[in-house]
Amino acid sequence: MRADQLRAAMVDGLLAAGRISSAPVERAFRSVPRHLFLPDEPAARAYEDEAVLTKWENGVAVSSASQPSMMAIMLEQLALRPGHRVLEIGAGTGYNAALMAEMVGPSGSVVAMDIDEDLVQGAAEHLAAAGRSATAGQVTLVAADGALGLPERAPYDRVVLTVGSWDIQPAWWHQLVPGGRLLLPLTVRGSQLSVALDLLPGPPAHLSSASVRSCAFVRLRGLGAGPESSRSLGVDGVTVQTAERRELDAAGFRALLGEPGRQRDSRVRLAALDLWDGLGLWLAVREPDVCRLLVSADASARTPSLRPAGMDGGTVALIAERGMAVLVPKDDAPSELDRRFPVAVRPYGSDGAAAAERLAALLEDWVDAGRPSAAELRLRAYPRDAEIAANGSVVHKAQSLLVLDWPDNPVARGHILNQ
Numbered sequence: 001m002r003a004d005q006l007r008a009a010m011v012d013g014l015l016a017a018g019r020i021s022s023a024p025v026e027r028a029f030r031s032v033p034r035h036l037f038l039p040d041e042p043a044a045r046a047y048e049d050e051a052v053l054t055k056w057e058n059g060v061a062v063s064s065a066s067q068p069s070m071m072a073i074m075l076e077q078l079a080l081r082p083g084h085r086v087l088e089i090g091a092g093t094g095y096n097a098a099l100m101a102e103m104v105g106p107s108g109s110v111v112a113m114d115i116d117e118d119l120v121q122g123a124a125e126h127l128a129a130a131g132r133s134a135t136a137g138q139v140t141l142v143a144a145d146g147a148l149g150l151p152e153r154a155p156y157d158r159v160v161l162t163v164g165s166w167d168i169q170p171a172w173w174h175q176l177v178p179g180g181r182l183l184l185p186l187t188v189r190g191s192q193l194s195v196a197l198d199l200l201p202g203p204p205a206h207l208s209s210a211s212v213r214s215c216a217f218v219r220l221r222g223l224g225a226g227p228e229s230s231r232s233l234g235v236d237g238v239t240v241q242t243a244e245r246r247e248l249d250a251a252g253f254r255a256l257l258g259e260p261g262r263q264r265d266s267r268v269r270l271a272a273l274d275l276w277d278g279l280g281l282w283l284a285v286r287e288p289d290v291c292r293l294l295v296s297a298d299a300s301a302r303t304p305s306l307r308p309a310g311m312d313g314g315t316v317a318l319i320a321e322r323g324m325a326v327l328v329p330k331d332d333a334p335s336e337l338d339r340r341f342p343v344a345v346r347p348y349g350s351d352g353a354a355a356a357e358r359l360a361a362l363l364e365d366w367v368d369a370g371r372p373s374a375a376e377l378r379l380r381a382y383p384r385d386a387e388i389a390a391n392g393s394v395v396h397k398a399q400s401l402l403v404l405d406w407p408d409n410p411v412a413r414g415h416i417l418n419q
């Protein structure tokens, strides 16, 4: 198939899946040839709905052409209009900058930054190959750390990160026009969320989410890089992602794994995806002592009680003083977790039974609340020292203070208000 036919098929697929839902986003995807931004890949690969990793450092992916589905979701969240001035942090291949340039038109502008000079150079070549010269005025590429934004070109109608951030840097919202929108993949207690935040005057001035979706992006490097979110627990093949309140010590964790208690079965059936977008997020917002565990197949084979309930060896655990409770598939769950399967909670250690009871109760609450997901979550962000009457779960970051709630969900509201 020719590249233009492959592109048409990709866009048709994104429309059919509901990832593209507006005419401007569809037009942009139809007109920008993705394969010219991935010159080292066969065209067929460039038009698969997949992220393509393009650069690694020490074995960790640091740059990629993002998955077209995710790009479409974010471009819909961004709500670009002709004439908008846009700052993108994470130029990568330059493909997203080209899509945005199509959407803002000749009266608008896109400034795309990347921390790596070689990536900026590559993006300039890709844009030129696609007939969208970076010097033609509409797209400007800048090699610099995006944590500080780009004040000399501010203000912007939209600031968008296409790289995952742990925090919201003050520069990003200070460089927005009043009513402008910041869109970023933001880590919240181990979940990464693509959050579109509108700048509201207040008082106090703050950012309020217009939409929230789940996502998975490579992480911001440089000045704004967050703390390591994954830690080894001294057991081969087991890592933990952010338990915010409690420090887990490796020796204690190893000992706990030797003290499994009797599994507590639940009535709840889950899909593996729920571990991230639905239940995983519900637990993260409701309970700071919840963390995510990643358990390799080898580690699970060595410790059969520790069978992960999610995709790619992931599951959730509630950590207590001298114990923990881990979500596992029920004994009669199928070995392939590709459909909804029944779950149970496995206690470990002397405090494990109480933790298991709490985790099981949170699980039931989530079902009673109608299995809410990221799409219904509201997130507000304030400067870190703002004095606010928080109506929701509060997460303190280095530069910002986040308040999360499910405003339209009576079950969630009742619990959050009682916290």
Ligand SMILES: C[S@@+](CC[C@H](N)C(=O)[O-])C[C@H]1O[C@@H](n2cnc3c(N)ncnc32)[C@H](O)[C@@H]1O
Pocket: 062, 063, 064, 065, 066, 089, 090, 091, 092, 093, 094, 095, 096, 097, 113, 114, 115, 116, 119, 144, 145, 146, 147, 162, 163, 217, 218, 219, 220, 221, 222, 223, 224
């Ligand atoms: C997922 S890629 C972006 C994909 C890109 N938007 C595209 O269309 O190809 C994330 C990019 O963010 C860049 N990045 C990481 N930290 C950064 C920082 N502090 N400032 C600017 N760019 C950064 C990486 O080098 C990487 O190229």
